[in-house]
Amino acid sequence: NAGVTQTPKFQVLKTGQSMTLQCAQDMNHEYMSWYRQDPGMGLRLIHYSVGAGITDQGEVPNGYNVSRSTTEDFPLRLLSAAPSQTSVYFCASSYARSGGGAYNEQFFGPGTRLTVL
Amino acid sequence: QKEVEQDPGPLSVPEGAIVSLNCTYSNSAFQYFMWYRQYSRKGPELLMYTYSSGNKEDGRFTAQVDKSSKYISLFIRDSQPSDSATYLCAMSYSSASKIIFGSGTRLSIRP
Numbered sequence: 001n002a003g004v005t006q007t008p009k010f011q012v013l014k015t016g017q018s019m020t021l022q023c024a025q026d027m028n029h030e031y032m033s034w035y036r037q038d039p040g041m042g043l044r045l046i047h048y049s050v051g052a053g054i055t056d057q058g059e060v061p062n063g064y065n066v067s068r069s070t071t072e073d074f075p076l077r078l079l080s081a082a083p084s085q086t087s088v089y090f091c092a093s094s095y096a097r098s099g100g101g102a103y104n105e106q107f108f109g110p111g112t113r114l115t116v117l
Numbered sequence: 118q119k120e121v122e123q124d125p126g127p128l129s130v131p132e133g134a135i136v137s138l139n140c141t142y143s144n145s146a147f148q149y150f151m152w153y154r155q156y157s158r159k160g161p162e163l164l165m166y167t168y169s170s171g172n173k174e175d176g177r178f179t180a181q182v183d184k185s186s187k188y189i190s191l192f193i194r195d196s197q198p199s200d201s202a203t204y205l206c207a208m209s210y211s212s213a214s215k216i217i218f219g220s221g222t223r224l225s226i227r228p
């Protein structure tokens with residue numbers, strides 16, 4: 001298993017450009033999430049999906065779009081890049097368990113380092 | 118006020134020392150408490166989790182949850198240079214809900 005893969009690893013954009021960050025997982029996980037990580041801010045949830053065709057907003061969704069047409073893929077789209085979106089972006093996936101004390105571990109990808117000039 | 122507070126460090130200790138990492142939280146509805154470890158330029162990986170209150174031990178690592186004080190801790194015994202990383206606490210309401218992360222504590226173990 002490749003686990004969670006993300007492309008590209010690095011990207012530099014100019015203000016106003018658009019781009020899509022790719023995320024794929026081969027573990028048949030229902031849940032997929034996008035986070036951004038900034039110094040001193042930890043991981044903040046951008047968008048998440050509980051299954052194909054279902055997405056919802058997280059803590060910091062503005063400026064980002066997502067869709068989930070398949071279980072495996074969960075791309076993140078930046079519509080018009082801004083310097084405030086300079087960050088490291090992580091995609092994660094997990095099973096959806098029913099509780100009883102068992103925790104659904106989130107598996108993270110290696111991240112995409114994005115710089116917006 | 119953030120839901121989860123964590124001292125960012127950095128924390129530097131000599132090899133072999135006992136390390137204590139802590140987080141506080143404000144929402145008493147959290148039921149799952151996790152510690153993730155993140156090496157430089159890598160994605161976080163789950164180190165340990167605890168359901169509700171109590172202690173959990175795994176080798177040199179011990180996780181503690183005190184729900185009455187809204188306080189969680191991670192202890193690392195006989196610390197090694199390979200433990201040098203950023204440690205993020207995280208919490209969720211259920212096993213299948215969103216996770217709230219702390220800001221992370223950067224730890225360095227000096228040989």
